Amino acid sequence: MIRFTLRLVGLILLAGAFAAAVIDGARSLADQKFEFYSMGWVIAHAFPAKFALMQTYVVKHAPLLWDPVLIDALYAPATLDLAVLGAALFYLTHRPAAPRRGR
Numbered sequence: 357m358i359r360f361t362l363r364l365v366g367l368i369l370l371a372g373a374f375a376a377a378v379i380d381g382a383r384s385l386a387d388q389k390f391e392f393y394s395m396g397w398v399i400a401h402a403f404p405a406k407f408a409l410m411q412t413y414v415v416k417h418a419p420l421l422w423d424p425v426l427i428d429a430l431y432a433p434a435t436l437d438l439a440v441l442g443a444a445l446f447y448l449t450h451r452p453a454a455p456r457r458g459r
Contacts, residue, residue, distance in 0.1 A: 359449045373438035380435060395437040396430030446454030 380392045400407045414422045431435060 359451075362445050362449045366442045366449070369442030369445065373435050373442060375389045376433075376438060378437040380433070392433035392435065394431050395434045398434045399430070 376398075377394065384390050396397075396407075411422070414426060
């Protein structure tokens, strides 16, 4: 059941990555220059109050996690972050192939 749930979350993340790619592509075509929404921008606009709370919580409890890791992830395009997380969940929940028997 946990494997199914994680694969479902991975599929939703991959669908979100596709939607973000379409939105970024349409915006880039309209403006005639490459523009991508960063993950930080998406989270800050989706959850404005919670984003500030998350930053203060992580800086207080795990400052080494905030500066080198999360800052880079928040500046990365949302498409890339969602695709990597979704693919990682799919890979982690992959069932190993059954061993083949002799002929």
